[in-house]
Amino acid sequence: MRFIKAKIFIFAFLLLFIFFFSNDFGLIDIEKTAIITALALDTDESGEYEYEITAQIAVPEARQINTENQKAQVSGKGNTVGSALKNIGDVSGWFPKLAFCNIIIIGNGLDGTNVIKVLDYFSKTLRVQDSALVIKSEKTAKEILEKTTPLDNISAFALQKILFKNPGFDMDIAEVDVKTFCSGYYSPCGSSFMPIIKIVEEESSSGGSGGNGGNGSNGGGQSSGEQQKEKPVVFDATTTALYKNGYLVGTLNKEETFARNSLYEDFYNTTFEVNNVVEDGEERNYLLTIKRCVPKIEISASDTAVKLSVSLDLYCKISDLNSSSSDATYEKNQTLPVSVKLAAEQKFGKSLNALIKSSINTGCDFFSIKESLYRYHNKYYKKYKETYLNKLQYSVKVNVTGQK
DSSP, rough: TTTHHHHHHHHHHHHHHHHHHHGGGGGOGGGGEEEEEEEEEEOOOTSHHHSEEEEEOOOOOTTTOSSSOOEEEEEESEEEEEHHHHHHHHHHHEEEEEETTOEEEEOOOGTSSSHHHHHHHHHSSSOOOOEEEEEESOOOOHHHHHHTTTTTTSSHHHHHHHHHOTTTTTTOOOOOOOHHHHHHHHHHOOEEEEEEEEEEEEEOOOHHHHHHHHHHTTTTTOOHHHHHHSEEEOOOOOOEEETTTEEEEEEEEEHEEEEEHHHHHHTTEEEEEEEEEEEEEEEEEEEEEEEEEEEEEEEEEEESEEEEEEEEEEEEEEEEEEOOSSSOOSSSSOOOOHHHHHHHHHHHHHHHHHHHHHHHHHHOOOOOHHHHHHHHHHHHHHHTTTTTTTTEEEEEEEEEEEEE
């Protein structure tokens, strides 16, 4: 008994000793490890290989005065996604560390193919976290990583700022991660979506362009003169790409994306505009803030049709308005006029109707109607499983209330 504590101590020490040296200790050297922040997936333009993958790497620099994020882009090619990633390590001498990769960009060269061919690797490998966001580029994916933006020197971090929305920001982007996208593909509906990234050039003075050029030249490999000529850009992700069985079948515009998010996202403190409202004989523009959003989606089936009922209950307050007369008030909350209430209901109703029509026209079942038929109305599943969207009867109801 007197040696039990000593034996336990020795056993615990040996156990920790084994865990320590069985770790991937050779990859701790930061000089041999590439911390990848984003991956861009394109087709190989040369035609020699099927895929070209570009990795944006955060480059560490041992300088005390360095306060900027440095970046580098390294590309690899291969006939599979895994071989292209391996080629990145072969040509760079860095081991590609994907644990910090939060964004996967799909280039427009893959529009005519089944994207699950490239995303399936990321859904099954343990090297990439399931929460990594999937986005589609309007142009090549590589071009997104090469752009200079005033938000952050590393474009992947700038994308994260607009994609990862915290409560209080406008929910105008339909973001999706790898796990959710692949789950939608393998579901009975076979439907998925992802935001489309558009590059918007900003007009800036020569001094501002020069500053951004200085930041980009540290890791981009371009000369200072080239960087000064390049205009800084921002990213727009309010358009949504729709996928059916892995193929791109259509898009949702900004208003339809906003309407879709009102049904599935937390809309607290999201703002929207109601313009050209006639009040007291004057046209006014209002900015409303949504303080409460209660969506309700009901799916039912009968011998004659499949029915979709969408209702939306919004409680809003006026945040701003323009008026030629004084609109100053000592009240904390302004009363929501009837004309504004009706205009807001009409705006949301129009967007929700357009959203449902987009689902019918493209065949992308982002309402999960087919899955609902299978789970809760299995009696009619066999009858409607191939034609349920063509037999769909839908109704939309929007109710807006506010301060009275």
